[in-house]
Amino acid sequence: MKKIINDPADVVVDALRGMAAAHPDLLRVRTDPAFVTRSDSPVRDKVALVSGGGSGHEPLHVGFVGTGMLDAAVPGPVFTSPTPDAVRTAVREADGGAGTLLVVKNYTGDVLNFETAAELVRAEDVGVRTVVVRDDVAVRDSTDTAGRRGVGGTVLLEKIAGAAAERGHGLDDCHATAQRVADNVRSMGVALSAPTVPHLGEPSFTLAEEEMEVGIGIHGEPGRERVGLESADGIVRRLLDPVLEDLPFRDGDEVLLFTNSMGATPLSELYLAHGIAERMLAERGIRVTRRLVGPYVTSLEMRGMSLTLLKLDEELTRLWDDPVRTPALTW
Amino acid sequence: MKKIINDPADVVVDALRGMAAAHPDLLRVRTDPAFVTRSDSPVRDKVALVSGGGSGHEPLHVGFVGTGMLDAAVPGPVFTSPTPDAVRTAVREADGGAGTLLVVKNYTGDVLNFETAAELVRAEDVGVRTVVVRDDVAVRDSTDTAGRRGVGGTVLLEKIAGAAAERGHGLDDCHATAQRVADNVRSMGVALSAPTVPHLGEPSFTLAEEEMEVGIGIHGEPGRERVGLESADGIVRRLLDPVLEDLPFRDGDEVLLFTNSMGATPLSELYLAHGIAERMLAERGIRVTRRLVGPYVTSLEMRGMSLTLLKLDEELTRLWDDPVRTPALTW
Amino acid sequence: MVCTRQHVIAAMRGAVRAVSECRDELVELDRAIGDGDHGENMERGFLAVDTQLRLASPETPAAVLKTTATSLISSVGGAAGPLFGTAFLRAATAAGERETLDGAAVAALLRAALDGVTARGRAERGDKTMVDALAAAVEAAERAADEGAGPTGVLRSAATAADSGARETIPLVARKGRASYLGERGAGHLDPGARSVALLLHAFAETGGEQ
Amino acid sequence: MVCTRQHVIAAMRGAVRAVSECRDELVELDRAIGDGDHGENMERGFLAVDTQLRLASPETPAAVLKTTATSLISSVGGAAGPLFGTAFLRAATAAGERETLDGAAVAALLRAALDGVTARGRAERGDKTMVDALAAAVEAAERAADEGAGPTGVLRSAATAADSGARETIPLVARKGRASYLGERGAGHLDPGARSVALLLHAFAETGGEQ
Numbered sequence A, B: 001m002k003k004i005i006n007d008p009a010d011v012v013v014d015a016l017r018g019m020a021a022a023h024p025d026l027l028r029v030r031t032d033p034a035f036v037t038r039s040d041s042p043v044r045d046k047v048a049l050v051s052g053g054g055s056g057h058e059p060l061h062v063g064f065v066g067t068g069m070l071d072a073a074v075p076g077p078v079f080t081s082p083t084p085d086a087v088r089t090a091v092r093e094a095d096g097g098a099g100t101l102l103v104v105k106n107y108t109g110d111v112l113n114f115e116t117a118a119e120l121v122r123a124e125d126v127g128v129r130t131v132v133v134r135d136d137v138a139v140r141d142s143t144d145t146a147g148r149r150g151v152g153g154t155v156l157l158e159k160i161a162g163a164a165a166e167r168g169h170g171l172d173d174c175h176a177t178a179q180r181v182a183d184n185v186r187s188m189g190v191a192l193s194a195p196t197v198p199h200l201g202e203p204s205f206t207l208a209e210e211e212m213e214v215g216i217g218i219h220g221e222p223g224r225e226r227v228g229l230e231s232a233d234g235i236v237r238r239l240l241d242p243v244l245e246d247l248p249f250r251d252g253d254e255v256l257l258f259t260n261s262m263g264a265t266p267l268s269e270l271y272l273a274h275g276i277a278e279r280m281l282a283e284r285g286i287r288v289t290r291r292l293v294g295p296y297v298t299s300l301e302m303r304g305m306s307l308t309l310l311k312l313d314e315e316l317t318r319l320w321d322d323p324v325r326t327p328a329l330t331w
Numbered sequence C, D: 001m002v003c004t005r006q007h008v009i010a011a012m013r014g015a016v017r018a019v020s021e022c023r024d025e026l027v028e029l030d031r032a033i034g035d036g037d038h039g040e041n042m043e044r045g046f047l048a049v050d051t052q053l054r055l056a057s058p059e060t061p062a063a064v065l066k067t068t069a070t071s072l073i074s075s076v077g078g079a080a081g082p083l084f085g086t087a088f089l090r091a092a093t094a095a096g097e098r099e100t101l102d103g104a105a106v107a108a109l110l111r112a113a114l115d116g117v118t119a120r121g122r123a124e125r126g127d128k129t130m131v132d133a134l135a136a137a138v139e140a141a142e143r144a145a146d147e148g149a150g151p152t153g154v155l156r157s158a159a160t161a162a163d164s165g166a167r168e169t170i171p172l173v174a175r176k177g178r179a180s181y182l183g184e185r186g187a188g189h190l191d192p193g194a195r196s197v198a199l200l201l202h203a204f205a206e207t208g209g210e211q
């Protein structure tokens, strides 16, 4: 296993220490339990945005803590959701009296642990609401299953709801905005190689030299189907078509296009894929008015990418444009 | 070869098209010859900063075009310096009448092609000066050899000289500032895996499962020595010791620490290594007052990292802190 | 033929050992149809249980079970943490003030645990989750208790039935948990959480009775 | 026994073919001690030469050489572009207004090319670069011309000597170009640029003479 680490058992905390050293102006980092808050937390009378989930998806969520986005992020062990206690402690440090919005990706573990945390926090008289992100169209959308996973859409939601909170919107309003993002965002991903979880030491799955995994999640869990490697045109079409059909996105829609690297994809390939996606969307009359390109929701050193489309309206666009200042996203 | 590309012969131009689509507000992109300028180029009466070199190191240099950094970047084919003609055309579009500073990484190809370009441009009565970056301590510093390579220090130089130009400093002054950065910056890198050049289709070298290449450059050229994989502590020490000895950096110095990913290193590992480097520097009394952590000078999908130390003074710190707005660096 | 606080503690210690021994097996099962962390999660959880039982010196069977539950909830994370945590929490509530547990009580505790897991995770039998093993175990436990078995007998029956329940997950297509993302491709694999249920019950049966 | 504009064009066409055929060999040589692009660089450059020679219809040997030089400079990039470009540019200058070249003139062109490469790249013989092959070639060419050889004879001698000069780079430790980064580890490998020099001279010898 080729990793720049010391003891595999300590990777999460060791990485957090490095983040603390790298961003003393932006972040405050705790290690037991492990969580990160804005350096100026709690921000009085502002709704606090708190998210979290398994580690290994950096910069999600810890890299999005800062002005205009998250107040706190709670990283669990690699690919394993954090415990309710950790979330509760983070909320306690982040809540500024105006209540807390929990952003949860739809995985059984995250949902259950954040649910328990929400109960604990409510018992302490903190107002809490939860929004669950389930944007991965690779998974069948159904109520009698675990349902869709939360993937790339999470970043967009955290940015936009974070801007709403920064503007001073109340908890219900922030929740409604977040829910509007959740309702209007769809994603799909592909893997060209597998990630290796540090304490396991072996890749989560194996792909032959000419194979790719379409509909991959962000935990090295296998995807929807395994097919032969294709050209960038082919790959982008395989991601874009199901995303477009799902909402559905229509001729004339204004959208934000988010082209995300799963971790180890060279930036040049990512831009190349982004250009293709923009062209294909233009051909269908869909207007890309905002974009994000980079490694924002990753799966350790997995090679691959995902495409996320968010249908915009005026308010969502305005909130997206609002200033943000975090380790991974700044404008 | 697992890449998200169409025809390997077109990767550079296809990626530029994607960049153009992704950053319409920041960049103007030409494809024949291939180069990128600020969308508002030429900026009248401002010294223009123009850099370039082989592709495959993204975001270097194209991702650093924008306000407060580069006016133009000229990407050659993958790992191959651009031609004098391309550089000349880019300078012609970027120069606002106050002259152009060329930032060149010290590789025979880059030096020779930019030298020729400078001659061509001078013949057209544009003021040109050149600064050559040679910060890689893995290579012996000597005048009867090709000498040291330009690596991570290039980003710091482009940011700082870019700020000087944006403040309206003249060509000689921008050159002097750039040279001060070049004189005070040192780097060293390590690879855990090799990159694959698209049109070659095979990794540039092979490393066994338990090996790493110390003193690696950014072109998949082999490094100083091949040794067994070590812990993060061991790796960071191997990079930091030769960097510190070289300038040398001393107790009491204020420095900028730049922890760079070679491409495919997970952000968590990079932060982890950064934290270790900060600790080791603190132990020696060296004060890290500015930092940069991320994949900024890469070698396609190579796994590994480099450490760069820049000795700061008040002016360099101020210029570093100046606003910057480019695809890859914004504050 | 009753189970005391000491027995319950011994049962938990047995579980700690069993989970540690089977860590790699659980990892492999979860790697096939999940994200490969189930072995780690269970080991981390039961090591916390071990520590907390030492620190807390719980005085009743219910207290032992409650310490187990809170240790799991506050250390595991993942799906398994809240689910097993709820299971032990409901079992603790069902144990009430009792100083000892007979066979019928053990069966009742298992029933309460199952109700907790299904309330929390909303999985039904046949969804290819830990519920498949636990539900089979509860039915067998109740039958054994009805036939007059003591705690160990009840647990033995439960463990054996959990094995079958776990095995029955193999051909299923998951509808809950990460394995559900796989669709048809998940068929042919044993569910890791179901295996954990069987593992725990065997450990309880071996150590939690009247030795 | 002289070399005309037609012969020089034929020589360049021969070089285009030779470089294309040896692309992979050059890639492999450069991969061992450089960055693996030398084959690509040379192929791209000589394809541009081919195109430009068709478009430009140069009228003299010097014009052919100059078109070759500017095509290489404006298409190759990398170290090889400016170096080979300078070599052909200096050769063009040395050819002057002449309509035909005899053996002595060919030798003089090669000497001018060598001077251009060393002025530009500042490599000395023994630095493990293209200079090692070219310098050996120039010496042999001058000897052959002194002995009265015609253009083809001079080029044949030059090509054979370039082979030896290239081979002699094998044990050397590079002091210029990318291979210098390798230090001792670069010893034992043939320098790709030196190989290119030999390759070009062989192609010229086969096609550039009095057939």
Ligand SMILES: Nc1ncnc2c1ncn2[C@@H]1O[C@H](COP(=O)(O)OP(=O)(O)O)[C@@H](O)[C@H]1O
Residues within 6 Å of the ligand: A080, A081, A108, A109, A110, C030, C034, C035, C036, C037, C038, C041, C042, C077, C078, C079, C080, C081, C083, C117, C121, C122, C123, C128, C129, C130, C131, C176, C177, C178, C191, C192, C193, C194
């Ligand atoms: N909704 C659910 N109800 C009951 N059990 C579930 C549910 N979801 C998952 N499980 C169980 O949890 C196990 C996986 O646990 P674990 O790997 O520790 O957590 P995660 O899935 O978060 O990685 C599965 O094998 C399954 O038995």
Ligand SMILES: Nc1ncnc2c1ncn2[C@@H]1O[C@H](COP(=O)(O)OP(=O)(O)O)[C@@H](O)[C@H]1O
Residues within 6 Å of the ligand: B079, B080, B081, B108, B109, B110, D030, D034, D035, D036, D037, D038, D041, D042, D077, D078, D079, D080, D081, D083, D117, D120, D121, D122, D123, D128, D129, D130, D131, D176, D177, D178, D191, D192, D193, D194
């Ligand atoms: N300073 C120099 N003088 C002469 N030849 C050189 C010099 N530097 C490099 N070379 C030659 O250039 C060749 C490499 O060319 P190429 O691979 O095309 O360019 P790059 O090194 O930029 O990738 C080397 O094999 C060597 O013969």
Ligand SMILES: [Mg+2]
Residues within 6 Å of the ligand: A054, A079, A080, A081, A109, C035, C037, C078, C079
């Ligand atoms: Mg998990």
Ligand SMILES: [Mg+2]
Residues within 6 Å of the ligand: B054, B079, B080, B081, B109, D035, D037, D078, D079
């Ligand atoms: Mg090169």
Ligand SMILES: [Mg+2]
Residues within 6 Å of the ligand: C030, C034, C035, C036, C037, C038, C078, C178
């Ligand atoms: Mg799991």
Ligand SMILES: [Mg+2]
Residues within 6 Å of the ligand: D030, D034, D035, D036, D037, D038, D078, D178
């Ligand atoms: Mg080369």
